[in-house]
Amino acid sequence: MSTATLPAPDAVAAEPGLLLRLAGPLQSWGEHSHFNERDTAGFPTRSGVLGLLAAGLGRGRDEPVDDLTRLSLTVRTDRPGVILRDLHTVGGGLPAKATVTTAEGKKRTGDTGTLLTHRYYLADATFTVALTIPADAQAADSAALLRRYAQALRSPQWPLFLGRRSCPPEGPVLLGASRDALHHLVHLPLTGWPPRGAPQPVEFLSDRPLDRLPVPVHLNAVNSDDGTHTTGDVKDDPVSFHPRRRSHRARPLYRRSVHLSPVQYAGLGTDALTRLSTYLNNEEGSLS
Numbered sequence: 324m325s326t327a328t329l330p331a332p333d334a335v336a337a338e339p340g341l342l343l344r345l346a347g348p349l350q351s352w353g354e355h356s357h358f359n360e361r362d363t364a365g366f367p368t369r370s371g372v373l374g375l376l377a378a379g380l381g382r383g384r385d386e387p388v389d390d391l392t393r394l395s396l397t398v399r400t401d402r403p404g405v406i407l408r409d410l411h412t413v414g415g416g417l418p419a420k421a422t423v424t425t426a427e428g429k430k431r432t433g434d435t436g437t438l439l440t441h442r443y444y445l446a447d448a449t450f451t452v453a454l455t456i457p458a459d460a461q462a463a464d465s466a467a468l469l470r471r472y473a474q475a476l477r478s479p480q481w482p483l484f485l486g487r488r489s490c491p492p493e494g495p496v497l498l499g500a501s502r503d504a505l506h507h508l509v510h511l512p513l514t515g516w517p518p519r520g521a522p523q524p525v526e527f528l529s530d531r532p533l534d535r536l537p538v539p540v541h542l543n544a545v546n547s548d549d550g551t552h553t554t555g556d557v558k559d560d561p562v563s564f565h566p567r568r569r570s571h572r573a574r575p576l577y578r579r580s581v582h583l584s585p586v587q588y589a590g591l592g593t594d595a596l597t598r599l600s601t602y603l604n605n606e607e608g609s610l611s
Contacts, residue, residue, distance in 0.1 A: 341500050341501075344451055345451075346449040346450070346494065366400060367485075387563075394455065402514055406443060407444045414438055470500070509536060512602055533549070
């Protein structure tokens with residue numbers, strides 16, 4: 324599947340950006356991970372996606388991320404996946420001298436010698452993501468920055484992973500760059516089969532109001548608003564990835580559910596990748 328630059332269709336307030344496909348057997352986007360409990364959100368977090376981009380750039384954890392946090396994140400949920408819990412044990416059945424070392428430098432003994440950790444994953448999930456530079460915040464170097472980010476994802480300095488190092492992507496992460504990334508976020512083929520029975524809405528999530536999505540209002544799902552109001556806060560906006568001073572700030576979360584056409588569903592596996600390649604290379608959606 325080739326990647327290049329998508330053309331800009333006629334649109335108001337088009338936002339340039341990158342389009343990513345996050346798919347793999349397992350993903351894990353920690354939101355509240357704490358000691359032996361490693362959770363996952365039901366969608367890619369800002370810190371996870373910007374961390375993936377930072378890995379592509381070869382950026383150290385102690386380096387600033389101010390330029391990355393200018394990007395706006397909008398996620399389309401192609402396949403939500405299912406939650407998978409993985410139980411890990413450490414130190415079980417070992418002699419006392421080989422068990423886990425405590426913070427005091429001692430060894431655990433007796434019933435405390437075995438540590439249990441619970442790690443949660445999203446299995447078989449697929450997301451399409453737009454990383455955009457808001458139209459009202461574009462700077463002269465925006466195009467150069469996007470080209471640099473795109474190159475980093477095509478030829479990453481460090482391995483890319485879906486929230487956790489044990490979760491590699493199943494294929495190329497970068498679909499392309501576009502002068503109107505949100506248009507293509509709506510129209511790119513969906514990974515999955517058309518819903519049976521009643522139409523099922525596709526969920527979009529973003530850190531900015533979603534009324535800017537180029538979707539007719541009548542396609543909004545029943546009882547779903549147009550995404551102009553926040554549905555809550557998520558503390559996943561990275562301030563620093565420094566291993567000893569890692570910190571995040573809260574950001575708003577907007578949701579919008581949309582009924583997309585059944586013909587947009589591309590199936591799974593090679594069927595989905597073939598449809599994506601066709602979209603990215605045809606005259607209407609070709610990369611430039």
